[in-house]
Amino acid sequence: MTVVYDKYDLRATASRALHYLTSMVDPDYDNLPYWLIGINENPAWAEHCRVDDAELVASWYEAIVSVRDILGEEKGADVEASFRRHIMKSWGEHGLRYHEDYPWSKTNHSSFHEMAYILSALNRMLANNPDDKEAERRASELVRGMRKLIIQRKTKTFWSGDYEEPEVIYEFPNDVYLRDGGFDQSCHTGRGELSIRNGMMLHALTVRYDQAGDEIALDLAIGIANHLLGVSRYFNWKMEFFGHVHSAVWVASGLVRLGRIAKESRYIEKGKAIYDYVRSLSSSFGWVPEYAQWHPMDEEHCETCCIKDMIECCTELIEAGYDECWNDLNLFIRNQLEENQVKDGKFVAVDNTQEATVARTYQDIDERVIGGWSGGALPNSISLSRFRSIAGCCVGTAPQALKLVWDRVISETPDMLVVNLPIEKETESVSVEVGYPNEGYICAKVKQDGVVAIRLHPWMPEKVTFSVDGNPVECRVENGLAIFPTVSEGSAVELSHELETVEHTEEVAGGEYTGIWRGPDVVDLLPHGDPLRLYQRRADMPKEYPEASQRGGGKGFNMAPTEQKR
Structure with a gap:
């Protein structure tokens, strides 16, 4: 019997994301997002917290812009406008953005790591509309305000004497700036890792310079x-570190981009070394730990934000000449990032009779969670009991990864059209079809005369055949590309090969996992996980999800208030 598997469909993933981004918002507060999701509570709920009006409005703005662009849909335009309105409120001293005074918020402050998200969102506004004067003013004032708040380390006073620092070195005195109190050393986020958390803005700063010449x-x-790579002592000589992977890899992306624009290879090399270190802790299919060397690896979970960062770092490294990163870009997006998305909510216990509070809603959570991403996944399952079974931060970053990849499936220059990734996409110039994981082929139907190339990947077998309109041809292979000489409008060029099922066992997350691979796709992962098992890719079999009724819940289930979990 022939087994049929689900094909990777980036647009379908984007569509589910758009559903979540437009559903898990609060119309009573101009579509303010809900970060906290009590997915394992009975009944389940969504609840506001301070970060909803901090990093979330910025990252969700970028997320909804990304998926709406991929899909070309009008749906979500109103929610996108709401996110922008939230971003443009609550600006204050030193050009910093604070948050509104909501009932669930206490100390009002601006966090420097959150300013990374805010500046990134402003950059995206300006990329889409360079004449956006409000976004330009806010971005400019934010950059200048932060610059005035830094400490510049100019002199090293050592036991043997005083020495001038040869480079500019900047750091912030704290990780929060109070709206009504400025830098108060008695108040902090409690996260530690001050240098790397504050340094998360590095990538957004380099994008700001690229776009505006700032x-x-x-x-x-x-x-x-310079502070991060030197006196912070955050990284060792091999660029290994102890701490937050999301922050470190986002910084790595910024270092690589900074190296390119400043023409300083050392920044690129350091960024690549950070990437390589995290890659050594990750799986071949894109499971990335949330922390490095903080917990035993068997206690680590995957925060989807980290996969997005690895994908973004891949794009920066590719621009810097590391073509081998095309493979990671492809494997990560279509495997673990895809699996970390919730596709069915039948496991969620719902009670639509529960009365909402000012901060919490119980309404239709089983439907609204579809399209969200996990902040607590093992390679083979999503934990329901973990605090971040679904994470608001990941919902803001994963769709950005989709856009990063979508924009690179096909690249065009005046001399050549290149199909870089085995992902189906249609443009004005070409329509790309793929057979994976069922058949081994990539077919490009061109809509204009020209030279066409298809990128080769390490998982392809040694014997690959090429054809134009079904007729075998010889292709020149150059720089990892199979190049078809001038192809006529309307022709179909194809790369094809035998596709076998291959088992690959690796040590990851403190355990041993065996991936069942077909080309670039993991179609099954052993051992199987629970309660939300991942990698159920057989199209001819129903997916296994736990029923809410098995946990004492279900639609219409009503518990006495004293029995409810809070």
Whole structure:
């Protein structure tokens, strides 16, 4: 019997994301997102917290812009406008953005790691509309305000004497700036890792310089980078570290980009070394730990934000000449990032008769969770009991990864059209079809005359055949590309090969997992996980999800208030 598997469909993933981004919002507060999801509570709920109006409005803005662009849909335009309105409120001293005074918020402050998200969102606004004067003003004032708040380390006073620092070195005195109190050393986020958390803005600063030629942004980026790579002592000589992977890899992306724009290879090399270190802790299919060397690896979970960062770092490294990163880009997006998305909510216990509070809703959570991403996944399952079974931060970053990849499936220059990734996509120039994981082929139907190339990947067998309109041809292979000479409009060029099922066992997350691979796709992963088992990719079999009724819940289930979990 022939086994049929689900094909990877990036647009379908984007569509589910758009559903979540437009559903898990609060119309009573101009579509403010819900970060907290009590997915394992009985009944389940969504609840506001301070971060909803901090990093979330910014990352969800970028997320909804990303998926709406991929899908070309009008749906979600109203929610996107709401997110923008939230971002443009609550600006204050030193150009920093604070949050509104909501009932569930206490101390009102601006966090520097959150300013990374805010500046990134402003950059996206300006990329889509360079004439956006409000976004330009806020971005410019934010960069200049932060620059005024830094400490510049100028002199090293050592036991043997005083020495001038040869480079600019900048750091912030704290990780929070109070709206009504400025830098108060008695108040902090409690996260630790001050240098790397504050340094998360490095990538957004380099993008700001690229887009606007903002020299202050470049100066701030260089000073922060020098601090991180030197006196912070955050990284060892091999660029290994102890701590938050999301922060470190986002910084790595910024270092690589900074190295390109400043023409300083050392920044690129350091960024690549950080990437390589995290890659050594990750799986071949894109499971990335949330922390490095903080917990035993068998206690680590995958925060989907970290996969997005690895994908973004891949794009920066590719621009820097590391073509081998195309493979990671492809494997990560279509495997673990895809699996970490919730596709069915039947496991969620719902009670639509529960009365909402000012901060919490119980309404239709089983339907609204579809399209969200996990912040607590093992390679083979999503934990329901973990605090971040579904994480608001991941819902903001994963769709950005989709856009990063979608924009690179096909690349065009005046000399050549290149199909870089085995992902189906249609443009004005070409329509790409793929057979994976059922058949081994990539077919490009061109809509204009020209040279066409298809990128080769390490998982392809040695014997690959090429054809044009079904007729075998010889292709020149150059720089990892199979190049078809001038192809006529309407022709179909195809790369094909035998596709076998291959088992690969690896040590990851403190355990041993065996991936069942067909080309670039993991179609099954052993041992199977629970309660939300991942990698159920057989199209001819129903997916296994726990029923809410098995946990004492279900639609219409009503518990006495004293029995409810809070």
